Amino acid sequence: MWLMWIYRILILNHEISMASIEPIILGLEGTAHTAGVAVIKGREVIVNESATYFPPQGGIHPREAAIFLAKEFPILIDKVFKRLPFKIDKIDGIAFSQGPGLGPCLRTTATVARAISLRLNIPLLGVNHCIAHVELGRTVTPVDDPLVLYVSGGNTQLITFLNGRYRVLGETLDIAIGNALDTLGREMNLPHPGGPHIEKQAQSGNKLLTLPYTIKGMSFSFSGMVTAAKKLLHDHSIPDVCYSFQEYTFAILAEATERALSCTKKPSVLLTGGVAANAHLQTIIQKVAQEQDTSFQAVPRNLAGDNGVMIAFAGTHLFNTGKILSVEDSQVKPRWRTDQVQVGWIE
Amino acid sequence: MRLDKAARIAKGAEAIIYQGTYLQNPVIIKQRLPKTYRHPEIDHRIRLHRLRSEAKVMSIARKIGASVPSLIGINIQESYLLIEEIDGKLLYETMDLLPIQRLKPIFSSLGSQIGLLHCNDIIHGDLTVFNVIIQLEDKPIIIDFGLGRISNEIESKADDILTFYSTLKAIQPASKILFSTFLDGYLSVYPEGKNTYEQMKKIQSRARYIAREDRLE
CATH class of the missing domain: 3.30.200.20 (Phosphorylase Kinase; domain 1)
Known part of the structure; x- marks a missing residue:
């Protein structure tokens, strides 16, 4: 009888320690136009579902996007919960994108997260969206301590880990590269998001037109380049403008990356974020890594854009370091900067 | 040659x-x-x-x-x-080695050097702690003018100061004290630099996600 009890306690302890190594985390992403719901265990993705809002015309309207998220989250969550190979109460934490992003979208996502957390009595984890993109790369690719080029529709930053935080070495001084590509795409009547369409158009362009080259140390700015590219559309073909725009903007990103590498001497480069899916940008940044004798990794194409998996991976670190968020403190942070997060999970 | x-x-x-x-x-x-x-x-x-x-x-x-x-x-x-050829260490390297009290005069004298450049409409273009060499007796020498140019625009001068502040903030915990020492040195040589600093705050507010506590007063 006693032996039996000891055995049971041992098993129980074992299960608890297993749980602390590999917690099961639900990740909810909703900072802009993508609703993402995923469940992961350690490094393993169990379910991953997402839905993306495509505006019928123009760019993303925050309210329209939030309405879309509110409509999609229940459907996605239902789908995910049905496909789980275990009961819902096995989930150890609910991670959600607390910021930065569009206010209405963030509030919708936070409401969903709080509701699930209260209903199932599972702790909340508030994840910084930018850091989630970095943590995704650190989880699914073999990089450790990389210099990160994070390129997406909302952000363009050079990030690296220094003195207990992810520091932003350089960033866009106005609009993000993805935003620049989308804006230019709209000008040519290409569908949203413009990035992939511009990439395709650029493949048939071959004439390099002159554009400004704006780099300020390790920071850059793209809005003036969009204006200059728009003007070129009057006299030149769409493929040539797309080709030139990509060549110029990517050269700027490459140069800033090389400068940051040369300053920090980091052993690897990680390309992450939605624009990381661009094959041409991948080739260019890979050449930069070669130039500075470092290794290169890009996140897989299917996880480049916003998704619930990355939120869950980052949430796992918060869970493991005991950074539980109470519902009272879970207000969204639309302007939450990368370097404001205390990173307790990296030595 | x-x-x-x-x-x-x-x-x-x-x-x-x-x-x-x-x-x-x-x-x-x-x-x-x-x-x-x-x-x-x-x-x-x-x-x-x-x-x-x-x-x-x-x-x-x-x-x-x-x-x-x-x-x-x-x-x-x-x-x-x-x-x-200049003998010395990069400012970036010395920052780890020297105490704040010894760094302060370096930043102040670097500030006055930048003030002198801006006073003469010389823009550095990539002003960071990686592009300053500290010689014997803590004398800062500014190097790498590859992105430099001659311009009397306040915007360009403000860009210089902002680039310097952003990199400093990224790598040094005591960045605010050092930056204000730098700024004192800058203004002592170049009183019109007040406008540069105002413009720098404007440029900073154009960027994404500037938290209130991060804004410079």
Whole structure:
């Protein structure tokens, strides 16, 4: 009888320690136009579902996007919960994108997260969206301590880990590269998001037109380049403008990356974020890594854009370091900067 | 030009640095090589432009008495500059070694050097702690004018100061104290720099996600 009890306690302890190594985390992403719901265990993705809002015309309207998220989250969550190979109460934490992003979208996502957390009595984890993109790369690719080029529709930053935080070495001084590509795409009547369409158009362009080259140390700015590219559309073909725009903007990103590498001497480069899916940008940044004798990794194409998996991976670190968020403190942070997060999970 | 004993000593982001002698004097050779990741036309345009502007800006800075290395020669065909060799450590490296009390006078004197440059409409273009060498007796020497130019625009000057602040903030916990010392030095030489600082705050507020506590007063 006693032996039996000891055995049971041992098993129980074992299960608890297993749980602390590999917690099961639900990740909810909703900072802009993508609703993402995923469940992961350690490094393993169990379910991953997402839905993306495509505006019928123009760019993303925050309210329209939030309405879309509110409509999609229940459907996605239902789908995910049905496909789980275990009961819902096995989930150890609910991670959600607390910021930065569009206010209405963030509030919708936070409401969903709080509701699930209260209903199932599972702790909340508030994840910084930018850091989630970095943590995704650190989880699914073999990089450790990389210099990160994070390129997406909302952000363009050079990030690296220094003195207990992810520091932003350089960033866009106005609009993000993805935003620049989308804006230019709209000008040519290409569908949203413009990035992939511009990439395709650029493949048939071959004439390099002159554009400004704006780099300020390790920071850059793209809005003036969009204006200059728009003007070129009057006299030149769409493929040539797309080709030139990509060549110029990517050269700027490459140069800033090389400068940051040369300053920090980091052993690897990680390309992450939605624009990381661009094959041409991948080739260019890979050449930069070669130039500075470092290794290169890009996140897989299917996880480049916003998704619930990355939120869950980052949430796992918060869970493991005991950074539980109470519902009272879970207000969204639309302007939450990368370097404001205390990173307790990296030595 | 006759160069002797050129030994490669460093590889920066833009150029390869060799050490050699020219007319029995130790010199640095800074050569900009083509980058494979850039379109050849863009690459050519940028390298030529930067080689020329670096030479021009450096010699003007030297003329007005700023502490920059002196330019000895330029070779356009092989795209290199011959520059006086400076002994010392990068400011970035010394920041880890020295206490704040010793860093303060360095930042103040760096600030006045930048004030002197801006007063004469010289823009550095990539002003960071990686581009300042600290000589013996803590004297800062400003290097790498590859992104430099001559301009009287407040925006350009403000960009310089903002770049300096952003990198400093990224790597040094005591950045606010050091930056205000830097700014005091800057304003002491260049009183009009008040406008530069105001413009810098404007540029900063254009960027994404500036938290309230991060805004400079």
